[in-house]
Amino acid sequence: MSAVVTEKPQLREGAFGHATALSCRECGHQIDLGPFYACPECFGPLEIAYDFPQVTREEIEAGPRNIWRYKALLPVPSDIELSPNTEPGFTRLLDAGNLARELGLAKLWVKDDSTNPTNSFKDRVVACALSAARELGAKVFACPSTGNLANAVAAAGARAGIKTVVFIPSNLEQPKQVNSAIFTEQLVAVDGNYDDVNKLAQEIAGEEDGWAFVNVNVRPYYAEGSKTLGYEIAEQLGWRLPDQVVIPVASGSQLTKVHKAFQELIKLGLVEGKPYRIFGAQATGCSPVSVAYKAGVDAIRPVKPDTIAKSLAIGNPADGIYVLDICRETGGAVEDVTDDEVRDAIVLLARTEGVFTETAGGTTVAVLKKLVESGQLDPSAETVVINTGHGLKTLDAVSGRVGPAATIAPSYAAFAETGLAEA
Amino acid sequence: MSAVVTEKPQLREGAFGHATALSCRECGHQIDLGPFYACPECFGPLEIAYDFPQVTREEIEAGPRNIWRYKALLPVPSDIELSPNTEPGFTRLLDAGNLARELGLAKLWVKDDSTNPTNSFKDRVVACALSAARELGAKVFACPSTGNLANAVAAAGARAGIKTVVFIPSNLEQPKQVNSAIFTEQLVAVDGNYDDVNKLAQEIAGEEDGWAFVNVNVRPYYAEGSKTLGYEIAEQLGWRLPDQVVIPVASGSQLTKVHKAFQELIKLGLVEGKPYRIFGAQATGCSPVSVAYKAGVDAIRPVKPDTIAKSLAIGNPADGIYVLDICRETGGAVEDVTDDEVRDAIVLLARTEGVFTETAGGTTVAVLKKLVESGQLDPSAETVVINTGHGLKTLDAVSGRVGPAATIAPSYAAFAETGLAEA
Structure with missing residues (x-):
């Protein structure tokens, strides 16, 4: 099991808000909060456990117009909105x-x-992963992705000023490539499908120190x-x-x-x-x-x-x-x-x-x-x-499905001929 | 001077909120609110004049998380947020x-x-134009555009359920064409530049009854x-x-x-x-x-x-x-x-x-x-x-400026060779 850092990090008080432990979804075994994502007992996925305070609707409504209005219910510090992030959420x-x-x-x-x-909704999960990466002392913010996640990680990493490396399949559509490369110089195209890219990410997470792969080794927070x-x-x-x-x-x-x-x-x-x-x-x-x-x-x-x-x-x-x-x-x-x-x-x-x-x-x-x-x-x-x-x-x-109903000369006569006025 | 409707429309009470008149920016001449955009005296551009009520910060802050929180300061009815619209604004x-x-x-x-x-910001102006089109009894919602406006008009028109016709130069980039055509069957490509398209729109506005061209004949509201x-x-x-x-x-x-x-x-x-x-x-x-x-x-x-x-x-x-x-x-x-x-x-x-x-x-x-x-x-x-x-x-x-830093085989060895881990 790879770790964001090899040594157990010195966590500051309240680094993960009201989260109390990492709890195995399969066997219920709990371990201390840290850079872990698989249960040491049964290898099941770890999930965040909390001891929530009393939270009122009014407190939430008085919060910022983004996901941090719910910060008391997330594994983030109470001053999370002060750290540079993309301020996602509270969408229509x-x-x-x-x-x-x-x-x-x-x-x-x-x-x-x-x-x-x-x-995309990925901005929400990436904002939480970024906070975890920061609190765990990660040096690199990274992900394997088919597109949306790459966009979100690259943008959040740029704004946070952390080294960001994004891995994508080399045959990914150009808009999603540009929409990642615009934010980071370290976009890596991998010859293979998403599963191959994902496996490579896991390998790097195991070999390198200080890499926070949002959807791999900080997944519980993400x-x-x-x-x-x-x-x-x-x-x-x-x-x-x-x-x-x-x-x-x-x-x-x-x-x-x-x-x-x-x-x-x-x-x-x-x-x-x-x-x-x-x-x-x-x-x-x-x-x-x-x-x-x-x-x-x-x-x-x-x-x-x-x-x-x-x-x-x-x-x-x-x-x-x-x-x-x-x-x-x-x-x-x-x-x-x-x-x-x-x-x-x-x-x-x-x-x-x-x-x-x-x-x-x-x-x-x-x-x-x-x-x-x-x-x-x-x-x-x-x-x-x-x-x-x-x-x-x-x-x-x-x-291929949608497009202009007509292409016309720039004159009223040409427009009238289309019949669109009466349609 | 073209009109959305030939006859002076029957306006309902409060159709334009606290707006009181259309006022000429050049000569100051005022006329009644209606489907007009040029001064009958000097052909100068008309602008909305208001008699604002007392508005407090608290009232605004209690409003919706979109532009309608400022409805008291816009030429829209007081129940505007109940009409289907794209709910733009209050961006980051x-x-x-x-x-x-x-x-x-x-x-x-x-x-x-x-x-x-x-x-784009065009969703803001289009939302106000849509309200004016509705209040003036327009049958068709339309615009000439180079892209962003076309997207905003087509989307707002679809949601409002009003017939929507959008005119673009035929050489417009494909993403902006698709991002309009996806919303309306009545996208019209015009062989010419934006000025040609704009002139055609003015011609149609003059010939056809009941067409609200957002940036032409309802421009003061827009x-x-x-x-x-x-x-x-x-x-x-x-x-x-x-x-x-x-x-x-x-x-x-x-x-x-x-x-x-x-x-x-x-x-x-x-x-x-x-x-x-x-x-x-x-x-x-x-x-x-x-x-x-x-x-x-x-x-x-x-x-x-x-x-x-x-x-x-x-x-x-x-x-x-x-x-x-x-x-x-x-x-x-x-x-x-x-x-x-x-x-x-x-x-x-x-x-x-x-x-x-x-x-x-x-x-x-x-x-x-x-x-x-x-x-x-x-x-x-x-x-x-x-x-x-x-x-x-x-x-x-x-x-052409941004792209992958490297394209690699899906292995840690291939990644290590890029030097990106140390960069």
């Missing part, structure tokens, strides 16, 4: 009346994370950032939980953390407890969790991804089994859709709500549609769908 | 400590409008949206004005409206009055206002634009003379920079603050740098620089 929760009508839903909201600093999506949904609904949430599944971490956030809010008395159903969305070309859900089994069989939804293309999802548990326990489901359904849904969301989502968001909206049509989702219940990223990053997915 | 004001150190400034902030719903940039800067600084602001100049409208916003806040007692200096930024390839400023003349000689900063490429800026007035009166200046300086500044802002700006923002940051170096800007005074749009829309400007 849009009343999606048009899309609701189109799909036959009584009430639908879009939680739109495409307006985050680097245009993953907690996704809880803020759940907190925001509840606060923006007026401190209540929705009835149903549809969430994309890549590693599955985000879905588990939204559930964790809802549970924490209930326990803290910040929202009223109530049943809610959580649904997972995958692309058929990479749907190991959906396949297991439909087969009624607990084991997830890894797949080789083949889908345009590249930011969801994790063939062996680390949190897949927890996604299954949560979707089953809450009465939700996991569903998958074809690439054509993904493309259609990107256009559908744009034409109804003015939100341009990337393929991951297209997957989630397409799954929402399919869940309604198959009767798995209750159309009369209040529903939230999460849009995790921006369409400008995956232009190729739709550039 | 980033403490730009790294860039400040790099440039030798005591205190610098970046007002980052690249995180607006369609990733332009007021830029005031919210000024309001937000003041509120986010803790209800104070900065000493210096650097603002890009295309038509010049945004700069004049930020000044108007500051003046209104002072008059309303929402901030303390103080001297401040306003600076305008242009690209040398389209710098008619900067040329006039430097020549010490009042007349602006139109130019044929030739610059990568296409969203600033207006050769005959409608508000150019007012920009000159304001920059001279406040002790500011207008400056221009080359396309190479624009590219360098895009990378500089990204590497220091983790913000990826488009060419317009690159222009503004490059001008900031030049103003410091030439001694025109006081490095000891608190300065705000406005970033108006997102770098993902103008990727080509920098895609």
Whole structure:
């Protein structure tokens, strides 16, 4: 098991806020907070355990208009907003009346994370990872990524003034390459797929001292950032939980953390407890969790991804089994859709709500549609769908589908001939 | 003079909030609120006049986290936030400590409008234009645009459920075309430059009934949206004005409206009055206002634009003379920079603050740098620089400048050879 630093770091008082320990998700074994991510007893994934203080809605509402309003519930120091970071979060929760009508839903909201600093939800998790890297004394901030994470890490690292090295597959789309390289001189293209890049990152984390790979050796801290999506949904609904949430599944971490956030809010008395159903969305070309859900089994069989939804293309999802548990326990489901359904849904969301989502968001909206049509989702219940990223990053997915209705000479006569005035 | 509707529309009570009239900027002649944009006496541009109520900081702070928190100061109805819109504004004001150190400034902030719903400040003005279009009973929502405005109009129109027709030059970059076409089936490509497209829009506005061209026949309402940039800067600084602001100049409208916003806040007692200096930024390839400023003349000689900063490429800026007035009166200046300086500044802002700006923002940051170096800007005074749009829309400007530091095989040995671990 690699470490950010070889020696146990000297942690300052309150370095991780109200976090008390790292707790194994599998066996429950607890260890001290530090640069660890796997249980020393059973190698299960470690998660942050807390002893939360009394937190009030008013305290949160008086906080900054970004994720640090929830700092008391995150593994970050109480002065976190003073450290340079991209200030992500508190994105729009849009009343999606048009899309609701189109799909036959009584009430639908879009939680739109495409307006985050680097245009995806990854800015949330990276902000928490950056804080951990700082507190653990890391010298290098790094990640393996298929795109969105690379953008977020490179931007946050630049602003924090820490050496930042980002690893991507060498065949990554040009927009996502530029959107990382613009922030860091140390973008490394790796000949291989994401799994190869990820393995290399683990190798480097084991060999080099002081490297904080956000999604590898500081993953427990990183993953907690996704809880803020759940907190925001509840606060923006007026401190209540929705009835149903549809969430994309890549590693599955985000879905588990939204559930964790809802549970924490209930326990803290910040929202009223109530049943809610959580649904997972995958692309058929990479749907190991959906396949297991439909087969009624607990084991997830890894797949080789083949889908345009590249930011969801994790063939062996680390949190897949927890996604299954949560979707089953809450009465939700996991569903998958074809690439054509993904493309259609990107256009559908744009034409109804003015939100341009990337393929991951297209997957989630397409799954929402399919869940309604198959009767798995209750159309009369209040529903939230999460849009995790921006369409400008995956232009190729739709550039063949949309375009000018006409190309004309610059004259009124030419325009009149198009018939668009009457259309 | 074209009209949104031929007959004077029946306006509902409070359709334009506390706006009282349309007032000519040149001769001061006032006319009733309606679908007009040019003075019937002198053909000067019309601007909104108000009779503001007493507004308190607390009322504003209790409002929504978007531009409608300032609705009492805009020509919109008091229930504006209930109408479907993209909910723009209240974007980040980033403490730009790294860039400040790099440039030798005591205190610098970046007002980052690249995180607006369609990733530029245009979402602000379009939201106000949409309200006016609705209140005036328009049937069609439209604009001529070089990109950012097209994106904002198409998205807002989709969400509002109004017929939306967007006109662009047929040679526009593909990302901006897709980012409009995704929202509307009625994107019209025009063989010609922006001036040709603009003329066509004016022709259609004159021929067709019920078309609201946001930047043509509802321009007085539209332009007021830029005031919210000024309001937000003041509120986010803790209800104070900065000493210096650097603002890009295309038509010049945004700069004049930020000044108007500051003046209104002072008059309303929402901030303390103080001297401040306003600076305008242009690209040398389209710098008619900067040329006039430097020549010490009042007349602006139109130019044929030739610059990568296409969203600033207006050769005959409608508000150019007012920009000159304001920059001279406040002790500011207008400056221009080359396309190479624009590219360098895009990378500089990204590497220091983790913000990826488009060419317009690159222009503004490059001008900031030049103003410091030439001694025109006081490095000891608190300065705000406005970033108006997102770098993902103008990727080509920098895609040749940044990229992977290395392309390697997926092994630690290959990585070690790059020397990046030690760098």
